[in-house]
Structures are given as structure tokens and as C-alpha cells.
Amino acid sequence: MKKHWILPLIVVTIGIFLLVIQNYKESTTPPSESWSREVDIATTTVRSGVDAIQKKDATYTVAYFSEDALVERTYDKNLEATGKVETPLADGTGADVFTGEERTIYFSDDGIYEAGTEEAIADARLFRPLEEGVLYVSDAELFYMDGASLETMKIAENITEDASIHAYETKEELIVSVSTAEDNHVSSVLYRYQEGDVSTFEEIRVELSPSLKMDEVYPLLGDNKPELLISAVPAFQRSSSGKKDFYTTTADGDDHTLSALSFPDPETGASLEEIEDLQVTAEESAILFRAQGFTETKTGGSEAFNVYEGRVEEGKVIATRRSNTPRLSVAPASVSGEVVAWLDIGADQNTVFLSAATDHEGFPSASLTEDTALRTAGKTMMMLSTGLMTIVLTIMWYSPPLLLMSAWTFRRRNPFDDEKEWSFYGTIALYTAVALLFHHHLFKAQVVEALPSFLGFPGSPFVVILVFSLVALAIVKVSDLDKWWGIPGRISYFIGLHILFMTVFIGPYLY
Numbered sequence: 001m002k003k004h005w006i007l008p009l010i011v012v013t014i015g016i017f018l019l020v021i022q023n024y025k026e027s028t029t030p031p032s033e034s035w036s037r038e039v040d041i042a043t044t045t046v047r048s049g050v051d052a053i054q055k056k057d058a059t060y061t062v063a064y065f066s067e068d069a070l071v072e073r074t075y076d077k078n079l080e081a082t083g084k085v086e087t088p089l090a091d092g093t094g095a096d097v098f099t100g101e102e103r104t105i106y107f108s109d110d111g112i113y114e115a116g117t118e119e120a121i122a123d124a125r126l127f128r129p130l131e132e133g134v135l136y137v138s139d140a141e142l143f144y145m146d147g148a149s150l151e152t153m154k155i156a157e158n159i160t161e162d163a164s165i166h167a168y169e170t171k172e173e174l175i176v177s178v179s180t181a182e183d184n185h186v187s188s189v190l191y192r193y194q195e196g197d198v199s200t201f202e203e204i205r206v207e208l209s210p211s212l213k214m215d216e217v218y219p220l221l222g223d224n225k226p227e228l229l230i231s232a233v234p235a236f237q238r239s240s241s242g243k244k245d246f247y248t249t250t251a252d253g254d255d256h257t258l259s260a261l262s263f264p265d266p267e268t269g270a271s272l273e274e275i276e277d278l279q280v281t282a283e284e285s286a287i288l289f290r291a292q293g294f295t296e297t298k299t300g301g302s303e304a305f306n307v308y309e310g311r312v313e314e315g316k317v318i319a320t321r322r323s324n325t326p327r328l329s330v331a332p333a334s335v336s337g338e339v340v341a342w343l344d345i346g347a348d349q350n351t352v353f354l355s356a357a358t359d360h361e362g363f364p365s366a367s368l369t370e371d372t373a374l375r376t377a378g379k380t381m382m383m384l385s386t387g388l389m390t391i392v393l394t395i396m397w398y399s400p401p402l403l404l405m406s407a408w409t410f411r412r413r414n415p416f417d418d419e420k421e422w423s424f425y426g427t428i429a430l431y432t433a434v435a436l437l438f439h440h441h442l443f444k445a446q447v448v449e450a451l452p453s454f455l456g457f458p459g460s461p462f463v464v465i466l467v468f469s470l471v472a473l474a475i476v477k478v479s480d481l482d483k484w485w486g487i488p489g490r491i492s493y494f495i496g497l498h499i500l501f502m503t504v505f506i507g508p509y510l511y
Contacts, residue, residue, distance in 0.1 A: 004479035008497055011471065015504035016380070022452055023379045026296035027372055031306070031321040031355060032266070037366035038323060038353040041341075042073060045349050049096030049107075051129055051333045052341040052354065056101065058362065062341065063104050063115070064352050065094030070106050070115055072099075077362040079354070087115045098129035100147035105134055112136060114150070121150060129333075130169040131282055135176065137165065144174060144193055155191050155198055166218040168280040175201060177228065179217035184208040184235065188217055190226055202226035204256050206249055211235055215244060220312060221284050225251060229261065229287070229312065231278070244275060248312060262316045267294040272308070272319070281334050285312040288322075288332050288340070298326040299378040307332040307342050323355060326375065339363070380508075387507020391499060396438045398495050401431040405488055424487045428494050432469045435498075436462055442506060450509040464506065472497040 030037050044066050052062040058077035063070060069086040076082055092109025104115035107127035111120035112134070122145070124136040133147040135155070142156040142165065155176055159165070167176040174193040179186060186208060190201040204226065208214065212232040220227040228249040246261040263272040272291035279288050288309050295304040305328045310319035323329050328345040335341050338357040343350050356363040404427060408414040443461035450456070455464060472494050481490050 004475070004481060004493070007475045007478065008500065011475075011501060012504050015501070016384070018452075019383065019504075019508055020376060020380050023383070024372070024376045027375050027379065028366070029296055029324055030358075031324040034358055035320070035322060036356050036358050036360070036363060038325060038355045039079060039364055039366055040369070041075075041079075041352040041354055042071070043349045043351050044071070044343075046093065047330065047343065047345060047350055048094050049129070049331050049333075050341055050343050050352055051097045051099045052335040052339070053099045053101070054336045054339060060335070060354075061099050061104070062352060062354070063097045063099045063106070064343070065089075065097070065106075067093070070094055070097065070104070070108075072104055072115060079362075079364050085115070087113075088118075090118050090120075096127050096129060098134045098147055100132070102148050103150070105129075105145070105147060105150075107136075112145070121145075122152070126165060128165065128167065130167060130174070132169055132171075135165065135167055142176070142178065144176075153193060153196070153198060155193060156189070164214065164217045166216065166280065168219060168221050168282060170221070170282045175219050175221070177217055177219040179214065179228075181214035184210050184212055184214075186214045186217065186230060188228055190219055204228060204249055206230070206247075206256050206258050208232050208247075208258070212245060216278070218278065218280050218287070220248070220280060221282070221286070227251075227285075228256075229278075229280075230258070231275075246275070248315075259315055261312065263291065263310070263319065264316055265293040266308075266319050266321055270294070273303075274305070277330060277332055279332075279334075281309070283311075283337070286310070287312070287317065288334055290329050290332055290342070293321070295324055295326065297324055297375065299375055299382060305329050307340060309340070323353065325353070329353075383508030384504070386511050387503045389510055390442060390503040390507040393442050393510070394435070394499055394502060396441055397435040398431060398499065400434050401427045401491065401495065404430060405491060409488070421487075424490055427491045428469070428473065431491075431495055431498070432465065435465050435469075439465060442502060442510075447506065447509050451506070455505065468498055468501040468505075471501065 041062050044064055046065045046067055048065045050064040054060050060075040062073045069088050072085045074083040089108050095107045097106040106113055112122045112124050113120055122138055124138050126137040128135040134145050136143055137159050140159050141154055142159050143152045144155055145152045156178055160180060164179040176191045177188050179188040184207060186206050188204045192199050192201040213235040215231040215233045218229040220229050230247045232245045247258040248261050249256040250259055263275055265272050272293045275289055275291040277290045281288050290305055290307050292303050292305050294302055298304055304326050306321055307323040307329050308319040309322050310317035322340045323342055325344055329342050332340055332342045338360045341354050343352055439461040448456050476490055476494050
């Protein structure tokens with residue numbers, strides 16, 4: 001007699017187990033095929049800049065801020081912790097940081113400091129970490145500070161408060177763009193710093209649509225051609241909505257024209273949204289940024305802010321995801337060509353992560369964490385709870401056989417009283433036929449598309465309905481219910497089993 005609940009329990013357990021495995025895989029999906037999952041480095045309650053470097057001896061230094069200190073952690077090539085140093089902040093909170101082979105420089109409360117010291121190296125109102133040093137603005141003058149020697153070089157002067165200043169740095173040169181705007185007219189001056197000399201590289205003037213105004217302007221490392229990447233926002237909107245338009249400039253003789261730039265999601269092809277924290281890297285037309293795009297790591301919803309690296313090609317950014325977490329990822333930093341760092345914003349604390357190319361030597365594999373386990377369990381429970389809607393959506397499946405049973409019950413002589421088995425098989429056949437006829441009530445197009453491969457294939461609604469009908473019938477027969485229950489009870493049990501199996505195997509994918 002126990003078989004009538006043990007066997008269904010086994011089938012339901014198998015369904016839940018398969019759902020857990022799928023949700024775990026989705027929660028731990030790598031950012032891309034060639035990139036590894038994130039590795040947890042540290043936690044902090046502060047939202048500010050982070051930076052990291054892999055030094056010539058393959059060891060790592062990661063720098064970030066706590067509430068009252070700059071924290072530098074060191075690791076060996078396998079990311080095993082080897083040391084930790086804290087530099088108390090003299091005043092205010094840390095804003096951004098640069099890590100180099102020999103020194104760490106940070107920006108706090110309008111001052112630039114070297115880690116381990118308390119006196120400011122320089123006053124500044126803007127601080128931009130680069131590959132080998134930093135850019136900063138002090139008293140309306142733009143300077144470059146070498147990260148190794150701390151020597152400074154004036155790049156430009158008469159820098160206005162609203163100027164957009166960005167740069168990229170290679171081992172051979174530094175290119176800096178200083179851009180200003182008047183209404184929808186954008187003027188940019190590109191400076192080159194090379195072998196100790198500063199020169200004006202190019203002056204570019206372009207005109208945006210009258211409905212737009214300049215947000216930021218970035219120089220792109222092109223094929224020895226000066227190019228700009230321009231972000232623009234609505235000119236007449238009082239509050240920021242996160243909506244931005246992006247353009248690149250193209251040389252047309254002595255003039256420059258604007259071309260729209262799109263950011264397609266590498267996972268879905270839809271547009272990435274709310275692109276922020278953009279920076280140009282030391283590769284041709286390459287950028288690092290964070291944006292809202294597709295993810296399967298969240299308990300609810302399918303979009304999250306993650307880190308992307310992309311290359312500008314023919315009017316669009318060919319992007320690759322570099323992080324894949326459910327929370328807000330900010331402050332991306334390029335550690336090397338094969339490693340990136342960023343900060344994930346949480347409710348109570350923020351987490352510093354690193355991820356790397358799959359073939360990066362020594363980089364550890366991500367392990368199962370409590371957070372991953374909780375997200376997997378939460379996603380599974382949520383999907384099972386929404387699966388209860390199956391009972392409502394399949395009402396057209398079980399209404400006709402139940403009505404038929406009721407009609408037979410009220411007859412003076414009915415097949416149930418005479419224990420005629422054909423009435424049992426006829427009723428469950430009617431139920432199965434109606435389920436096949438109205439399969440679209442449950443198996444909507446988006447549901448079939450969302451099903452895992454072993455459930456979602458051409459003709460799968462018919463196969464799934466028939467297979468689970470046979471499984472339910474087999475359980476009824478193996479359990480010898482005909483010795484204990486009447487035909488109406490066995491029919492109701494069969495229908496209940498079938499709806500239960502649909503709820504566990506198909507229901508989780510309804511929404």
C-alpha cells in the first residue's frame with residue numbers, strides 16, 4: 001500500500017533534483033567560454049575604486065578602501081594570501097587608487113597620497129588611474145604623475161570644471177583628450193606625451209543633435225588615426241534616467257563626422273543598458289565598462305549589472321562578459337590583459353572580485369560558496385512556488401473527466417458501482433486526450449523555449465504529456481490500488497499524479 005506515495009515521491013524528487021542541478025549550473029555560469037568565474041578576494045563596506053596588478057614575478061597586489069584606511073593585500077601567483085597592509089586615511093574617505101610595480105597611489109579628500117605616508121603629494125580635484133601612472137587636475141592644470149618615480153609633467157592648462165578628461169596609456173605613449181561643450185557643440189584637444197615631451201596631437205570639433213549634450217569623451221587607440229568615443233545625454237531632461245547615446249568620430253578630410261555606436265549584449269543580441277564606468281584600455285579600440293545585460297544568476301529576473309570588455313568595430317562594440325554575478329558590479333579595473341578586478345555592491349557589504357581567462361596560469365577555480373548555495377536554493381523554491389499555477393492553467397484538462405465522473409455517479413446504474421474497468425481506462429484516456437488537445441494552455445511558446453533540452457524539443461508537449469500519463473498509470477497499477485480504492489478514487493489519484501508531475505517538471509518554467 002505504501003507504493004502509492006513512495007513511487008510518486010521518487011518521481012517528484014528526481015524532478016526537484018534536476019531543477020536544482022540546472023539552477024546551480026545557471027548560478028555558476030562563467031562570464032564567457034574563455035573566461036573563468038569570479039574569485040572572492042576581500043569584503044568592504046565602502047563603495048569606491050579598486051585596483052590590482054599582477055607584477056613581473058606573477059604575484060598580485062590588490063588595493064581597495066575600508067571605512068578609514070587604504071587596504072593592500074598581496075597574493076602569490078595562485079591567489080593564496082601572503083600579506084596585508086593598511087594605510088590610515090588622514091581625512092575623509094578613499095575615492096580611487098592606482099597600484100604599480102613599486103608604489104600604490106590613492107586619492108582621498110581632494111588630495112593624492114602614496115600608500116604608507118600621511119602627507120599629500122599633490123592637491124587634486126580629479127584623479128584618473130592609468131596603466132603606468134595617474135592623471136590629475138590641480139588649480140586648473142592637468143598633470144601626469146609617473147607611478148614609479150612620482151615625477152610629474154604638465155599636460156594642459158586652463159582646465160574648466162566641466163571638462164571631460166580621459167586617456168589611454170601604452171608603453172610608448174600617453175594620449176589624453178580634454179573635451180568641452182557649448183550647447184551641442186563638442187570641442188576636443190588630444191595631447192600626446194611621449195619620451196618626456198608633450199604635444200598637441202589633434203583638435204576635433206563635432207556637433208551633436210540639438211536634443212543632446214555631451215556627457216563624456218574618450219580617446220580611442222586606433223590605427224594611428226585620432227578617434228573619439230562620445231557619450232551624450234538628453235539636453236532638456238532635469239533628472240538622469242540612465243539613457244545615453246554613444247558615437248564615434250571618423251575623420252573626413254579635415255572634418256570629423258559622427259557615427260552611432262551600439263552595445264549589443266553578447267548573450268542575447270539585445271542592447272546593453274546603463275553603460276557606466278567606461279575606460280579605454282591599452283589595446284586597439286578596446287574598452288572596459290559595466291552595463292546591465294542578460295544573466296541567469298539571479299533568483300528573480302534575468303538582468304544584472306556586470307563587467308564587459310569590448311572592441312569598437314564598424315559601429316558597434318563587440319563585447320565579451322568578464323563578470324557574471326547577480327549583484328551590481330562597479331569600478332572595473334584591468335589587472336592585465338587576462339585578469340580584471342571589480343567591486344560587487346551588496347546590501348550589507350561589498351565584495352572585491354577577480355576573474356581571469358581560463359588559460360591564465362595559476363588562477364584558481366571558483367569553489368562552491370554559501371552565497372551560491374543560497375541563490376540556487378532560493379531560485380529553486382521560487383520556481384517551484386510559481387509552478388503551482390499549473391493547477392489553474394490545466395483546469396481545462398481535468399474538468400471534462402471530472403464532469404463525466406459526476407454525470408456517471410448520478411445515474412441510477414453507473415459503471416463505478418459495477419466496478420467496470422473500462423470506465424477507469426476510458427476516463428483517463430479522455431483526460432489524456434483533452435490534455436493533448438489543450439496542451440497550449442500549459443505549454444506556451446515561451447515555456448517550451450525555457451525548458452531544458454531533455455524537456456524542450458520539437459513535439460515535446462505531446463511526448464511529455466503521454467510519458468507522464470504512462471508513468472501515472474504504471475504507479476496506479478503497481479500500487480494495487482484496485483484492491484483498496486474504487487474507480488473514482490483511482491481516476492482522481494491518476495489525474496492528481498499527472499498534474500503534480502506537470503507542476504514539478506514543467507511548472508517552474510512558466511514565468
